[in-house]
Amino acid sequence: MISFLQTYSQQLASTLQHQIKPKKMNKIALVTGGSRGLGKDMALSLAKKNIDVILTYNNNQTDAEEVVKTIEASGQKAVALKLDVGDIKSFESFLGQVSEVLQSKWQTSTFDFLINNAGIGGTVPIANMTEEIFDNFVNIHFKGVYFLTQKSLLMMNDGGAIIFLSSGTTRFCLPGYSVYSSLKSAVENFTKYVAKEYGNRGIRSNIVAPGPIETDFNGAAIRNNPQMKGFLSSQTALGRVGYADDIGSVVAFLCTEDAKWINGQRIEVSGGINL
Secondary structure (H helix, E strand, O other): HHHHHHHHHHHHHHHHHHHOOOOOOEEEEOOOOOHHHHHHHHHHHHHOOOEEEEEOOOHHHHHHHHHHHHHHHHOEEEEEEOOOOOHHHHHHHHHHHHHHHHHHOOOOOOOOEEOOOOOOOOOHHHOOOOHHHHHHHHHHHHHHHHHHHHHHHEEEEEEEEEEEEEOOOHOOOOOOOOHHHHHHHHHHHHHHHHHHHHHHHHOOOEEEEEOEOOOOHHHHHHOOOHHHHHHHHHHEEOOOOOOOHHHHHHHHHHHOOHHHOOOOOOOEEEEOOOO
């Protein structure tokens, strides 16, 4: 009888311990500009890695909600929030909304990955550049990225990662990209500083530099111009331009344990253009 009671007690204790063991929570990524193009594919690729997603949009709420539906249909959680990455003064309010959805949907106060993807295109020769256009590019592509990263780091878990987006044009020059490419070069440098200053928290910082991609970016310049598409394809070792899923899968990889020793790096994903 004593032996039976001891065995039963041990089994009951084991069962209770199993029942109260907290469920492992999915990692959460914040993707700016996740309603379309590269950002959309990043969000979908992250979901395929069992990472939940908070994605932002500026004007395309309907598209953003469709991305959310697709992610949730796959079994992951997702939320879409409005954000203008060029409006730095709105960041406190935006991150307050992030905090609210983290509590309501995930019962937590922190997230794991920040993907600084949102941006604008524009081919503007030096002679045609205005101070207004210049300032808008600075706010969206560097100042906004800098301060959203700074503020987001306060809400990020140790051991997470930040992914920045650059461009192949920081390595080679295209007429009309003087401001865009210069700002992307600034972000490349900032990436290394984030890696250096936050490495003690186990937070990795890397930057992905796409080559020419056929999306609606910059007025769908590549998609709508067969001559340009043909020329860029001819300059690429793999003989084609890129597609959104060529980039999203790399960003998702950088948020996994398989990339745990990659830090402070510029990773060009261009199919080998201008080698």
